[in-house]
Amino acid sequence: MRAEASYGLNDDARRVTYRVGEGVVGRVVQSGKPVVVPQTSREPLLLNRLVGQARINSRKEVSFVCVPIVVNGKPQGAIGADLVYKEGRDYDRTTKFLSVIASMMAQALKVETFIAADKQRLLDENIHLKHELRERYDFGHIVGNSNPMRQVYEQVTQVARTNTTVLLRGESGTGKEMIAHAIHYNSLRAAKPFVKVSCAALPETLIESELFGYEKGAFTGAQARKKGRFELADGGTLFLDEIGDLNPQTQVKLLRVLQEREFERLGGLETVKVNVRLIVATHKDLEKAITEGEFREDLYYRLNVFTIFMPPLRERRPDILLLAEHFVEKFEREHHKRIKRISTPAIDMLTSYHWPGNVRELENVIERAVVVCESNVIHGHHLPPTLQTAEGSDTLTRLSLASAIESYERDLIQDALKTGRGNRAKAAKLLDTTERIIGYKVKKYNINCDRFRV
Ligand SMILES: Nc1ncnc2c1ncn2[C@@H]1O[C@H](COP(=O)(O)OP(=O)(O)O)[C@@H](O)[C@H]1O
Ligand SMILES: [Mg+2]
Numbered sequence: 001m002r003a004e005a006s007y008g009l010n011d012d013a014r015r016v017t018y019r020v021g022e023g024v025v026g027r028v029v030q031s032g033k034p035v036v037v038p039q040t041s042r043e044p045l046l047l048n049r050l051v052g053q054a055r056i057n058s059r060k061e062v063s064f065v066c067v068p069i070v071v072n073g074k075p076q077g078a079i080g081a082d083l084v085y086k087e088g089r090d091y092d093r094t095t096k097f098l099s100v101i102a103s104m105m106a107q108a109l110k111v112e113t114f115i116a117a118d119k120q121r122l123l124d125e126n127i128h129l130k131h132e133l134r135e136r137y138d139f140g141h142i143v144g145n146s147n148p149m150r151q152v153y154e155q156v157t158q159v160a161r162t163n164t165t166v167l168l169r170g171e172s173g174t175g176k177e178m179i180a181h182a183i184h185y186n187s188l189r190a191a192k193p194f195v196k197v198s199c200a201a202l203p204e205t206l207i208e209s210e211l212f213g214y215e216k217g218a219f220t221g222a223q224a225r226k227k228g229r230f231e232l233a234d235g236g237t238l239f240l241d242e243i244g245d246l247n248p249q250t251q252v253k254l255l256r257v258l259q260e261r262e263f264e265r266l267g268g269l270e271t272v273k274v275n276v277r278l279i280v281a282t283h284k285d286l287e288k289a290i291t292e293g294e295f296r297e298d299l300y301y302r303l304n305v306f307t308i309f310m311p312p313l314r315e316r317r318p319d320i321l322l323l324a325e326h327f328v329e330k331f332e333r334e335h336h337k338r339i340k341r342i343s344t345p346a347i348d349m350l351t352s353y354h355w356p357g358n359v360r361e362l363e364n365v366i367e368r369a370v371v372v373c374e375s376n377v378i379h380g381h382h383l384p385p386t387l388q389t390a391e392g393s394d395t396l397t398r399l400s401l402a403s404a405i406e407s408y409e410r411d412l413i414q415d416a417l418k419t420g421r422g423n424r425a426k427a428a429k430l431l432d433t434t435e436r437i438i439g440y441k442v443k444k445y446n447i448n449c450d451r452f453r454v
Contacts, residue, residue, distance in 0.1 A: 001029060001077065008082075016049050023047040025066055025078050032075040034067040034099065036091045040082075061085035067098045071106045071113075079105065133185070133194075142175070142182060143326045146316035152179065155308045160186040165258070167243075167303050168281040170310025173360030176281040177241060179308065184237040189277055192236030195229045199250075200242035207250055209266050212257075218267025228265065230257065230274050237277045243303065244284030244295060255299045278303075313355040313362065320351050323359060327366035328378065335370055342378045343411055349380055349387045379411040410445045413438065414452075422452035 001018040003009075021030040024045050028035050037043045040062045066080035079102050083094065142153075159166055160183045168176040177196075184194040202210055209218075213228030229238060240246075246254065257263045262273045280303055289295035313320065324342060332339050342350070346369075355361055369382040380388070381404070388404075412431060416438075420426030424442070428435045442449060 001026065004077070018047075018049070023049065024064065025080055028066045028068050028078045028080075029075045032068045032070060034065070034095050036066075036095060037064040038089075038091070039085060040064050063089065063091070065091065065094050065098055067095060067102050069102045069106050069109070071109050076106070076109060078102075130191075133181075142178060143323050144316065144319035145322070146311075146318045148311035148316050149319060152308060152310065155306075156183055156186065159183065159306050159308075161188055163277050165278045165280070165303060165305045167305070167307045168279065168310060169286075169307060170283065171312050171356075171358055172283045173358035174310035174312060175359055176283075176310050177239070179310065180237075180239045180241075180279045180281060183279060184239075184277075187237065187277065189236045193233055194237050194239065195233035196239045196241060197229050198241045200245040204247045204250070207247070208253065211250070212253070212263050212265055213272075214266035215268035218265070222267065225265070230263065230276060231272060233276045234274045235276075237279060240278065240280045242282055242284075243280040244282035244286055244289055246295075248294075248296070251296045251299050255296065255302060258299075258302045313358045317351055320355075320362065321347060323362055324350055324366055327363050328370060331367045331370040337370055337373065338376050339370060339373060339378060340376045343380065343415060345380045345407065345411055345414075346378050346383060349383055353387045375415075377415055379408070379415075381408050381411070406445075409441065410447070413441050413445065414447060417442075417447065417449055417452045420452075422449045424449065 001020060003013045003016060006013050018026050020026055024035050024037060024043070024047075027045070037046060040046055040048075043064075046064065061084075063083045063085045064080060065083065066078050068075040069077040069079060079098055081094075081098060083089070142149075156179060166180075166183060168179055170176055180196075181194065184190065197207075197210060199207060209222075209226070209228065211228050211230055213226050213231055214222050216222060216225050240254075253263070258278070261275075262271050264271055284295075286295055286300055286304075290297050290300055313323075321342075324347075328339050328342065331337075350362070350365075357364075365384060365387070366378075368384060369378045373379075373382050413427065416427035416430040417424070419430060424438045425435050428438045431438070441447075
């Protein structure tokens with residue numbers, strides 16, 4: 001124990017320490033009960049360590065009253081006072097008075113520890129989340145080993161540790177944002193913020209205050225200064241998504257920031273300097289936008305320093321199955337399901353579809369399949385109709401009810417045979433039918449049972 005605060009003592013008191021149980025004060029803290037010493041000169045237990053000479057030097061007899069400070073039922077300290085000795089003093093009253101003060105202190109302590117614990121919890125959570133983010137955007141979590149993706153990885157590795165502006169191009173859903181994260185978390189700025197602004201999602205008037213911030217009173221409703229995303233990203237990375245949709249005025253301002261690395265907040269004169277690495281992305285044909293006068297050529301040259309093209313999913317078919325399995329695992333966990341595999345016909349449907357929405361569409365298709373899947377195998381009929389029609393794939397013609405049912409039946413039988421390792425009797429049992437019918441269907445669908453024997 002040590003003295004946290006005192007009145008009437010010199011600074012030396014601050015250096016004095018007690019063990020719990022030691023002396024009168026130590027006993028108060030140990031027992032949680034008040035102690036009254038009417039005449040300190042007669043109390044051998046008093047160590048006089050804290051008050052030292054002061055108490056001894058005073059010629060007059062001194063009384064000492066000490067009460068515990070109790071937080072959540074546990075004594076956490078004590079408060080004591082020296083009083084001039086008076087015969088017949090009402091010590092009860094003094095004890096009560098000190099106890100009231102002690103309980104007020106206890107309340108303050110309680111609030112303080114609560115706030116400190118809350119702050120610590122937030123700090124811990126923040127560290128944990130940062131760690132998780134970094135892990136999520138680790139290269140290991142980007143799926144795909146097709147040649148086009150390998151080229152992407154190589155480019156990311158080349159550029160990540162530099163400060164070069166990166167332009168990510170490719171159709172919607174090809175993974176541009178994911179690559180932007182990967183670049184940040186593999187850069188020297190990984191511990192600093194990654195800030196995203198979607199230029200398409202914000203109305204023109206809002207985007208500038210979003211990017212550059214504003215001063216108090218810059219416009220009605222600007223009640224206090226607000227930092228823009230450029231400032232928030234200081235030291236880190238700013239990701240401008242859908243840059244092709246940026247309006248002409250803001251394009252001019254952005255160009256200036258890129259050239260001079262400084263800007264003013266809206267309604268302000270102060271120049272703000274920032275150290276920001278820029279990554280931009282778009283699905284638009286920027287060259288076409290330039291000829292049509294929608295995108296500034298000078299800005300384009302500033303942004304087009306290191307360009308990474310994200311290949312559409314249909315140009316990297318080998319990745320489809322890998323991604324599908326990755327998403328099955330993800331959504332299996334999310335929806336608390338157990339999925340063993342994707343059936344062969346379903347795989348065929350997935351790999352022959354042209355995926356206009358790319359990886360995002362595949363992710364959605366798999367989530368839906370996991371949700372509607374009533375067994376532990378994903379079948380063709382768990383996939384949305386777009387994958388089953390002629391428009392959706394080059395190989396399948398539009399399904400009639402009869403052929404849809406046949407395809408479902410074939411799926412079920414193949415599956416049962418797989419589980420029964422090619423044994424028709426077992427397959428029949430699993431499907432609650434006879435071996436004769438299974439035999440007939442196997443012939444009808446031209447299923448090769450030997451495939452399933454292991
Ligand atoms: N190679 C990949 N591996 C794993 N997930 C991916 C991959 N590419 C894209 N995704 C996922 O697909 C979705 C769309 O990706 P996103 O980066 O937002 O695309 P974009 O920004 O190009 O529209 C996201 O949920 C992302 O995690
Ligand atoms: Mg995107």
